[in-house]
Amino acid sequence: MNLQRSFQRVYGFLLTTNPAPCCYSVRLKHTKEEAAAHRAKVMAKGLPERKPLPGVKNIILVASGKGGVGKTTTAVNLACAMKVIEPDKEIGLLDADVFGPSVPLMMNINGEPMLNDDHLIEPLLNYGVKCMSMGLLVSGENAVVWRGLMVMQALERLTRHVAWGPLDCLIVDTPPGTGDTHLSLAQNLPIDGAIVVTTPQSAALQVTKRGVNMFEKLKVPIVGMVENMSHAICYKCGTKNYVFGNETKQTAEQMGLEIIESFEVDHNMSECINSGKPAIYALPDSTHAEKYRKLANKVFKYIEDKEKVEEHAKAKE
Template sequence: MFVKILRKYSSESIKAHQKEIMARGLPKQKPIVGVNDIVLVSSGKGGVGKSTTAVNLSTVLKIVYPKKKIGLLDTDIFGPTIPLMMNLHETPILTKQNLMKPLINYGVKCMSFGFLIEEGSPVIWRGLLVMQALEKLMRQVDWGDIDILIVDTPPGTGDTHLSLIQNLPISGVILVTTPQKAALEVTKRGAAMYQKLNIPLIGLIENMSNVVCPSCSNNIKIFGSDTIIFAEKIGVNILESFPLNDRISIGGDKGVPVVLNTGSVEFDLYKNVAYKINNFLNNKHSHKISK
């Protein structure tokens, strides 16, 4: 009995302490100069194709809406993959104001911590240095004018995500998962975090939904969970489901996003997501104006 009371008291104390910390001195959200909308691509689980999604979405947005200015920010300090996937390996130059100029490929302005370290060099840092690096990526980049900034986030729901949410006005979040129970459970925690912090969820992208048999062309489900039921439970729509195929993965490895092949099935799938993102942002802005 005493142990139960102690556990309850400890739990309540921890919650009260967390509430006090969250209410005390939170940084004021400040937009990135020149950036209209910030869209996070997030996955609680690693290895579900989050960076692949961020790269192809930013590229397809530029293809579908050529007049829009699109940016891609890689906030994964420990495992930046945007340099490889966007085929960019130079070091950014500095402006007279000591701001970094984004590198550009496929019409998309890109910034990654991977541009600032030697290729293959490990980042062996503690939290404070990581947060300083993130601050540099958020506040010391000369983006110019950007209509939509796609932000590739690291796995988990830790310091990086909280810093982005607390410091930047996030327009919406795209959740990325695979139809695997382990991935869905972690995605659920990520969704709960954003909902708790009143960050709008644009929807869910399901990667590796199936594989097409090369012999009989049948769709084979390689994971057993039902993502549709899962999406309903967490209150989001599935934006699109992507198969597991070598065209998507090879495109990432070669630094040539699969959406550059505008006649492909993959282009059509990503194009559908681009339309949904654009509609979400337009509705969000029109709702603000009507208020």
């Protein structure tokens, strides 16, 4: 096939060396309104319908643009704290980090999950919290090397092929960044809110801004910001040392966000993580445990207020 015919197959019209009365009309310029309308049409066609998870009342994401800021630690202790302060509530924890799952270690869960009579995966239970993670489905020594499409299929299984219900709240631990996982969750599930986790470094805060912008574009409301490693306290004199900087408050104000909790550096947290016993249980009288309980209360309050607003809106209709 010559170049002329190849061009015709790709672009739909034939190049001619001698201009002739045009059989094909190629429009090279569009108005901004036409371009915006076309973009909206294409996006609307491609977006899936958000469907709730059967038996799950509320879904809260725990996210961070930057890795290594203590996002999974926050998600694990938040889920456990919610169960501690409201024992009658059913709480779930989904590890949506397909490539680097850490929830099995921090929640001290292992073993292959079972299928029930409905061919749904039964989540594992520890500390009263229902848990599911890709780390339970693959060997700990094996690396998950997948492209985007397979990641989305895995998320589909971890959400809709798991017997979550009944749950009052599902906490979702998401991976760092603003990629396929966040997009898939926000487009497929009715997310009630997102908690953004950061540390005080300028690099972390800069990436956090991108994460906030992503949620705004996806129309996911933000519950607030959690600051980890805000400062270190000298064990001799009790002086606060802002070893990682002190820019979080200013950045939060610029983005119109509230810092709903701030955690200082504590070497005991590493021991809790490695032992698979969350601080809310391992160190119940510690400052960290108290702050996680406060964070859990704020999340419950956020959910309660959101439900009241929705009920009021329905009553007006």
